[in-house]
Amino acid sequence: MSKYSIVVPAYNEEATLRLFYEATVPAFETLNEEFEIIFVNDGSTDRTQEILAELAKQDARVKVCRFSRNFGQQAALLCGMQQASGEAVIAMDADLQDSPETALAMIEKWKEGYEVVHGKRRTRKGESAFKKRTADLFYSLTRKITGLNIPSNVGDFKLYDRKVVNAILSMGEHDRLLRTQTAWVGFKQTFVEFDRPERIAGKSHYTLKKMTRLAQSGILPNTEAGLTFPIKLGLFFGFASVACLITFIVLTCLGISFGGLTAWLFPTIGLVSTITLICQGIANLHTAMIYREVQNRPKYIIAETLNLE
């Protein structure tokens, strides 16, 4: 059994894996404690598996799970956590944007008694202003809607104590975002700040579409607000309609003309139908989520493992 399990999702990372291994292993060896690196090859189509097989052959601490296709980073992190045997699990990206030195600082905090240590990005290189803005918006929106205490400028680069890993693994939902799950389980949490460099090679896999899907997986399982909001909205429009009707009757009785009323009708109907359709759409997303839960398909499929039973 290792003391530390480093979990690394890898999707088409042929350009970074060796560099990651060469930077991470010497850093962890300075601890003089046992560790394993679990690479989860998330259905890569480049030479990722070939490189991982070479690393696994030369070093038994390197363990590999290869997915049958691309299931996404969150599924890869889940798989890595399920395979991990360590007393502490550290999730890191393969592209060295999450530095081994910061991981060692996280271990220091863990030894002080913290059960979750977040890597908090002080600065971020190579990220567009759009990506930073949308990330900030996502975190503040998620905090507001779900009531979960999700820290800003924090991604999946974290250390988890075994107790936290077990708690997260006991959560069975299909739509999952490790960041919201970590906030939901609680425990004693702290931060280590770091300057996030650009990825060492290759390019980011996250498109706006993937980010939106991720945001959905973070928000939907943690709130019923989207389902109850239409009730409040319905009440508001109900009262507003009655108020309009009364005003209309009173003005008519007083003989006051207000010829412009019909001009308001079209935009009002347009606004109300837009809001109704959005509310219906949110309900549909919840229905789709429930459908995925009922289907209960596996969250990923492993095609091959190396150095793992």
Ligand code: UDP
């Ligand atoms: N990744 C993955 N599956 C995917 C997309 C990404 O396993 O479908 C891995 C990727 O190889 C990397 C980590 O998740 O190790 C973070 O991805 P990336 O660097 O592209 O994201 P960014 O840092 O740009 O947010």
Ligand code: MG
């Ligand atoms: Mg990256």
